[in-house]
Amino acid sequence: MMYGFELSGEHEKLPEAEILALLETYGVKVAKISRLNRLLLVTLEERMQPDQFSEFLSRIALSHIVIDVFEVVSADFDTIRDAASRMAPSISGSYAVDATVWDEEDLTSTELERSVGALINHESSWVDLEKPDTIVKLYVISKRCVIGRVVHTRSKQEFTERAPKRRPFFAPGVLKPKIARALVNLCHIKPYECLVDPFVGTGGILLEAGLMGIRVIGLDAQEKMITGASRNLEELEEVDLILGDARSVPFKNGSAAGVVTDLPYGRSSKIKGESIDSLYRDAIFEIFRLLKKGRFAVIISDKPIDDIIKKSGFLVIDEYSMRIHRSMTRRIYFLKKDTEVP
Ligand SMILES: C[S@@+](CC[C@H](N)C(=O)[O-])C[C@H]1O[C@@H](n2cnc3c(N)ncnc32)[C@H](O)[C@@H]1O
Structure with a gap:
């Protein structure tokens, strides 16, 4: 499984070093690490135990958001829509879509949120922008789109x-x-x-x-x-x-x-x-x-x-x-x- 960490811009190297040190602290084996601008993508060899995972998340200081990545696809509108349709059956309860477009001029976050939001909607899922059960997060960055669900937001x-x-x-x-x-x-x-x-x-x-x-x-x-x-x-x-x-x-x-x-x-x-x-x-x-x-x-x-x-x-x-x-x-x-x- 792959997680995406939206690193804080406060320091060039420390936010990534913090995540990797914490993973090592908990003895988690990392299969692959890559970076798309300020998004750190880490593939783990196996899932962490739920208690251990929530302890790990609660400790993080220099990442704003952590997502459980569903897919990484190329950043064109139709490909992103296809990925969202594949993700839709895994979403139940209330949801909201939040898109961050870092450097792709052809796509806007509002357009993506609206379109992906409509695709996720089915019998057992409904939009709630105030207090959603699930936040579907999209990062459009360096010609790629990373789509997943938010598992942690750091409290400012x-x-x-x-x-x-x-x-x-x-x-x-x-x-x-x-x-x-x-x-x-x-x-x-x-x-x-x-x-x-x-x-x-x-x-x-x-x-x-x-x-x-x-x-x-x-x-x-x-x-x-x-x-x-x-x-x-x-x-x-x-x-x-x-x-x-x-x-x-x-x-x-x-x-x-x-x-x-x-x-x-x-x-x-x-x-x-x-x-x-x-x-x-x-x-x-x-x-x-x-x-x-x-x-x-x-x-x-x-x-x-x-x-x-x-x-x-x-x-x-x-x-x-x-x-x-x-x-x-x-x-x-x-x-x-x-x-x-x-
Ligand atoms: C830069 S401050 C530490 C700041 C600290 N991180 C904080 O949160 O406030 C350095 C401290 O070292 C103490 N100090 C100076 N010489 C010392 C020594 N020989 N042994 C122990 N403490 C000493 C000073 O009294 C001062 O409180």
């Missing part, structure tokens, strides 16, 4: 409600909740496993992880951050917040199933360390020690730290850059601990 409101400024405790420079969630997902971590953020700040990363049922541990050198983060994380069940130093975390080797952290920036953070470079080096070596072999870390930095990463023993899976505002780009290092020794 959910992330707006968790905007950093709406939380009880706020400090500048915090990641957007959507990005924080995608980075946790990149880390290949499952519910009940333990994620550590050794520079927890206001707790934005741990909030997203905790809401996905992950056990979270945070450390910060400033007492006001620990107090503030505990207010922000009040709704979570399993949280440990420790006043401490990221260069020496009081946990055994290999005790973390994942680490996601945003390193302190020279000016904006109160740094407890000799110099920013030595703090980064010692903290990254400590993250390596804490992480279980075979697991992943995501480290965000406002300057290149490739040399430190190389010496720490981490394998770089990928590196992303993300523009926060005109004068600030953050680097995101997606790392794996493949060996025990740095």
Whole structure:
């Protein structure tokens, strides 16, 4: 079976990386991956269990819509109509048709919605544009038409409600909740496993992880951050917040199933360390020690730290850059601990 993910335009690579990491996290075997512009098409070797599938969908941060693909056909009107007629018997109850035409000038979404809508209609199906049981979705893109049914729509409101400024405790420079969630997902971590953020700040990363049922541990050198983060994380069940130093975390080797952290920036953070470079080096070596072999870390930095990463023993899976505002780009290092020794 094939699923289509309408990727967010917020980043060129992260939305696709998030989906592939999540599928791997749940041990799903992927038979084929292809891209049509912002639509990622993934063919799975076998169907996911319903509970697992809904958990997977609920975790996604950087895809707007997920569809169960019925067919991919060429983007001409008659061929699309034929595909819709083949799909019609599988639709029962109320439905609506929603078409997105990305780059095909000859077809319009209104025309497609009207025509396909009429074809789907039969004795046991009827149009309901307000609250349909099924949304039939069409993407017309790069001379192809992908037709399927919507299985998930990401709630915009959910992330707006968790905007950093709406939380009880706020400090500048915090990641957007959507990005924080995608980075946790990149880390290949499952519910009940333990994620550590050794520079927890206001707790934005741990909030997203905790809401996905992950056990979270945070450390910060400033007492006001620990107090503030505990207010922000009040709704979570399993949280440990420790006043401490990221260069020496009081946990055994290999005790973390994942680490996601945003390193302190020279000016904006109160740094407890000799110099920013030595703090980064010692903290990254400590993250390596804490992480279980075979697991992943995501480290965000406002300057290149490739040399430190190389010496720490981490394998770089990928590196992303993300523009926060005109004068600030953050680097995101997606790392794996493949060996025990740095
Ligand atoms: C960039 S902020 C983290 C932002 C965080 N992701 C959030 O959601 O608010 C970095 C944090 O690192 C803390 N910090 C600085 N030096 C530290 C150290 N040696 N050990 C632990 N925390 C430290 C700062 O107090 C600050 O709260």
